[in-house]
Amino acid sequence: MILEIKVLGAEHLEDVLKIEEECFSKPWSENSVKELLLSEKAELLGAFDGDRLIGYSCLEWVLDEGSLTNIAVSDEYRKMGVGSQLMAALMKTAEEKELAFITLEVRVSNLPAVNLYRKFGFLDVGTRRNYYDAPREDALLMTRYIK
Numbered sequence: 001m002i003l004e005i006k007v008l009g010a011e012h013l014e015d016v017l018k019i020e021e022e023c024f025s026k027p028w029s030e031n032s033v034k035e036l037l038l039s040e041k042a043e044l045l046g047a048f049d050g051d052r053l054i055g056y057s058c059l060e061w062v063l064d065e066g067s068l069t070n071i072a073v074s075d076e077y078r079k080m081g082v083g084s085q086l087m088a089a090l091m092k093t094a095e096e097k098e099l100a101f102i103t104l105e106v107r108v109s110n111l112p113a114v115n116l117y118r119k120f121g122f123l124d125v126g127t128r129r130n131y132y133d134a135p136r137e138d139a140l141l142m143t144r145y146i147k
């Protein structure tokens with residue numbers, strides 16, 4: 001696999017939605033993804049195997065506060081380092097934008113994601129009771145300090 005990480009634009013809407021639906025019980029709506037792809041306060045990074053989008057991440061920010069709102073890799077490409085490459089590229093963007101920190105929420109049972117975040121220096125900072133539904137579950141809150 002020749003992996004390439006690129007910033008996504010409106011032309012990638014359908015491909016992002018396909019991965020959303022594959023990976024999440026409550027996928028983002030078409031409108032939310034469209035807005036994010038056009039936003040100047042968000043960056044979606046895509047991982048490509050040739051022309052095929054196989055994963056993406058989303059970083060949003062307000063002033064110097066970042067929020068990692070999503071990361072997903074197509075099932076058949078998991079455990080091959082794609083998520084790590086997306087995270088590394090996202091951290092680079094966060095540094096370039098001079099963000100002070102990045103926060104995120106993740107299902108407490110989502111070990112692959114929690115482990116990935118820990119690998120990139122995110123610390124556990126709290127929980128939010130019953131934050132998710134379908135199925136109902138607590139969120140673990142994590143923060144990565146940059147400055």
Ligand SMILES: CC(C)(COP(=O)(O)OP(=O)(O)OC[C@H]1O[C@@H](n2cnc3c(N)ncnc32)[C@H](O)[C@@H]1OP(=O)(O)O)[C@@H](O)C(=O)NCCC(=O)NCCS
Pocket residue numbers: 023070071072073074077078079080081082083084085105106107110111112113115116117119
């Ligand atoms: C989380 C996710 C993006 C990881 O992507 P990936 O490409 O498989 O990740 P990588 O291969 O780069 O693995 C990086 C690290 O993640 C962790 N990890 C990945 N898969 C794991 C698994 N099945 N079990 C435990 N840890 C795992 C490990 O720490 C791994 O590091 P290591 O290879 O040094 O052990 C992927 O599993 C996914 O898309 N999950 C569904 C969507 C999702 O839940 N996103 C998070 C929303 S908050």
